[in-house]
Amino acid sequence: MRIDSFGITDVGRRRASNEDDFLVEPDFGLYAVADGMGGHAAGEVASRLAIESLETFFRKNGRPSGDPLLAAQRLKEAVATANRSIWEAIAGHDERRGMGTTLAAVLQIGKQWVVGHVGDSRVYLLRDGRLARLTSDHSWVNEQVRLGFLTDEAAQRHPMRNIVTRALGSREDVVVDIALEPLREGDVLLLCSDGLNTMVPDETIRDILSRHSIDPGSACRALVDEANRRGGEDNITVIVAAASPNGNGRS
Ligand code: MG
Numbered sequence: 001m002r003i004d005s006f007g008i009t010d011v012g013r014r015r016a017s018n019e020d021d022f023l024v025e026p027d028f029g030l031y032a033v034a035d036g037m038g039g040h041a042a043g044e045v046a047s048r049l050a051i052e053s054l055e056t057f058f059r060k061n062g063r064p065s066g067d068p069l070l071a072a073q074r075l076k077e078a079v080a081t082a083n084r085s086i087w088e089a090i091a092g093h094d095e096r097r098g099m100g101t102t103l104a105a106v107l108q109i110g111k112q113w114v115v116g117h118v119g120d121s122r123v124y125l126l127r128d129g130r131l132a133r134l135t136s137d138h139s140w141v142n143e144q145v146r147l148g149f150l151t152d153e154a155a156q157r158h159p160m161r162n163i164v165t166r167a168l169g170s171r172e173d174v175v176v177d178i179a180l181e182p183l184r185e186g187d188v189l190l191l192c193s194d195g196l197n198t199m200v201p202d203e204t205i206r207d208i209l210s211r212h213s214i215d216p217g218s219a220c221r222a223l224v225d226e227a228n229r230r231g232g233e234d235n236i237t238v239i240v241a242a243a244s245p246n247g248n249g250r251s
Contacts, residue, residue, distance in 0.1 A: 001185065003108060005031065006216035007239035010224045012195055013232030019043030020193045020237040021051045028063045029108035030054070031239045033121045035193040037167065038099035046086050046101035050168055053082035054105060068112040072178045075107050075116040079168070079176045083118075086169030100167035104135060104191050108241070113189060115179040119164045121237075122197055124205065125181060126188040126213065131206035134179050138166035161198055162234075187243040188213045192223070195234035199227040209240070216240035 007024040011017065019036035021044075034050040036043030057078040064071040082103060090096045102119025113134070115123050120137040136142065140163040141155035155161060168174055188209050197205070200223065208226060212219035219240045227236045 001111070001183070002244050003029070003241055004214075004216050004244065005239065005241040006220050007031070007237070008220045008224055009235065009237040010228070010232075012235050013228055015235055016040070017044065018235045019047055020195070020235040021047035022191075022237050022239055023051045023055055024239055025055065025058070028058050030058055030063075030105070031108075031189070031191055031241055032103060032105040033191045033193055033237050033239060034168075035102040035119065035121050035195075035235070035237070036099075037101065037164070038096065042096050042099035043101070045089065045096070046099045046169055049086050049089060050082045050101045050103050053085045054078050054103070057081050064107065064109060066110060068109055068114060068180050071107050071109045071112070071114045072116070072180060075105060075114055076176045076178060079103060079105065079116055079118065080174060083168040083174040084172070087172055090169060100169035102164060102193070103168055106189060106191060106241070108183065111183045113181040113183050113187075115181065116176050118174055118176055119167050121191070121193050124190040124192070124202075124209075126190070126206060126209045127184060127186065129206075129210060131202055131209065133202075134181055135177065137164075138177075139164050156198060156201070162194070183243055185243060185245045186213075188219075189241040189243075190223075191239040193235060193237040195232075195236035196223060196227050196238055199230045199233065199236070213242060214244065216242050
């Protein structure tokens with residue numbers, strides 16, 4: 001099994017700065033997107049800290065081996081460490097109050113995707129032409145959807161769609177949602193910040209990923225172009241990782 005991956009971040013068409021950040025580390029099978037918040041300087045600091053902390057954690061501890069449950073535990077520890085580094089960066093800095101970041105991260109371990117997330121950055125999986133969400137947003141609108149008060153479509157346009165209910169940096173400890181998904185040949189994984197999915201509906205994301213499924217770079221560019229074409233109201237970050245049968249045995 002061979003994994004081809006690519007990532008892009010784009011400021012979009014309305015914001016002056018880019019508070020998103022991302023990580024593509026094929027050698028570790030590690031992919032992550034962070035969307036900072038708390039005013040633009042603070043947001044940039046928080047997303048950068050989260051990504052750096054995640055990278056440092058896996059460089060120090062190495063890529064987890066075989067056991068998916070152990071890998072999930074490692075990913076939880078890595079995200080907890082990232083949370084702590086942001087929490088500590090806020091302490092004693094009044095201007096950083098409210099600073100935080102989302103984090104969506106995926107570890108590919110053998111034939112397993114290990115997904116961890118906090119906040120409203122998402123992980124999608126395209127398989128057999130169908131697009132599934134592997135994450136459930138920690139956001140006010142998603143809580144309303146789950147309670148039946150809002151439809152998914154209404155949530156996407158709702159004025160409070162940016163309110164996240166869980167983020168790194170807002171508490172000393174963080175609860176990380178973990179999902180395990182078996183990896184299959186032909187899988188196309190997408191990580192994104194909300195600047196993509198609030199602009200582009202899931203059906204269009206699915207169509208673009210299907211059209212570019214063997215070329216993650218062109219898939220990423222097409223997704224960002226589409227979000228900008230529809231207004232580009234927020235920073236847009238996308239990572240695409242595609243699993244193909246050819247290649248010799250790198251897993
Ligand atoms: Mg955003």
